[in-house]
């Protein structure tokens with residue numbers, strides 16, 4: 151089996167994981183700093199075209215294979231009758247003899263370009279104050295809704311939706327019954343392809359499937375690189391920050407996320423980055 155090319159050995163931003171969060175980080179940084187070189191790696195394969203498209207958009211008969219390929223290393227049903235959702239696999243197989251917490255039998259995830267965003271149901275109600283991380287503001291939610299193509303009343307114009315809503319209101323008098331905001335709408339399930347937009351065709355941007363980030367390289371407590379492994383062939387290599395320490399050029403002298411006082415470093419973008 152031939153390895154695909156490794157890609158750049160230095161980049162301005164490495165994003166580990168191409169789920170909704172990683173894709174959003176990549177897209178926001180490219181929108182705000184168009185010249186930034188961005189590498190997105192995902193341990194899983196690209197199971198749809200365009201990359202990250204919601205598998206629900208495929209004809210029903212064609213969904214089984216991409217769902218199976220997204221289930222990662224442990225797609226089997228675990229002990230204790232834990233059944234992963236379609237398109238996901240267990241984080242680790244449950245071991246009936248072992249420590250249940252260690253096995254985490256209830257945790258499942260997708261391993262594919264788009265992450266769980268390739269399989270999700272697209273329900274996007276705004277989180278209530280108690281559900282919201284303190285650093286996520288209303289402006290951020292508006293950006294997320296725009297990137298995901300959220301519609302507030304996606305089925306309001308369909309006969310089925312109108313009938314269903316009327317039926318629920320009859321059945322649940324006095325209850326607050328309304329439309330669920332959804333990413334996408336009738337005929338198209340939203341996915342990470344919507345977030346990525348045309349990034350995949352832009353120079354300076356590379357999305358590399360089947361590439362595992364094995365470890366981050368630290369210098370004085372800061373991430374300055376990462377060891378990557380091509381899962382098709384097993385070759386490993388290091389990718390480093392193109393310009394560490396970060397020295398913004400004149401055109402980049404605002405913060406990466408457009409907020410005053412942000413000291414977010416371009417290299418720090420991963421699925422777990424905290425935006426300040």
Ligand SMILES: Cc1cc2nc3c(=O)[nH]c(=O)nc-3n(C[C@H](O)[C@H](O)[C@H](O)COP(=O)(O)OP(=O)(O)OC[C@H]3O[C@@H](n4cnc5c(N)ncnc54)[C@H](O)[C@@H]3O)c2cc1C
Nearest residue numbers: 167169170171192193261265266267270271272273362363
């Ligand atoms: C069936 C289903 C229905 C859902 N429905 C909804 C819904 O209606 N509404 C809603 O809000 N949420 C829903 N969710 C949850 C939602 O999809 C997740 O919250 C969201 O996808 C999380 O995004 P993420 O980017 O943080 O992580 P993920 O989507 O999990 O993406 C993480 C990515 O990182 C990759 N990765 C991880 N580690 C590495 C590594 N070391 N190297 C390389 N790559 C790595 C993984 O392969 C994966 O692709 C649903 C989920 C499922 C499975």
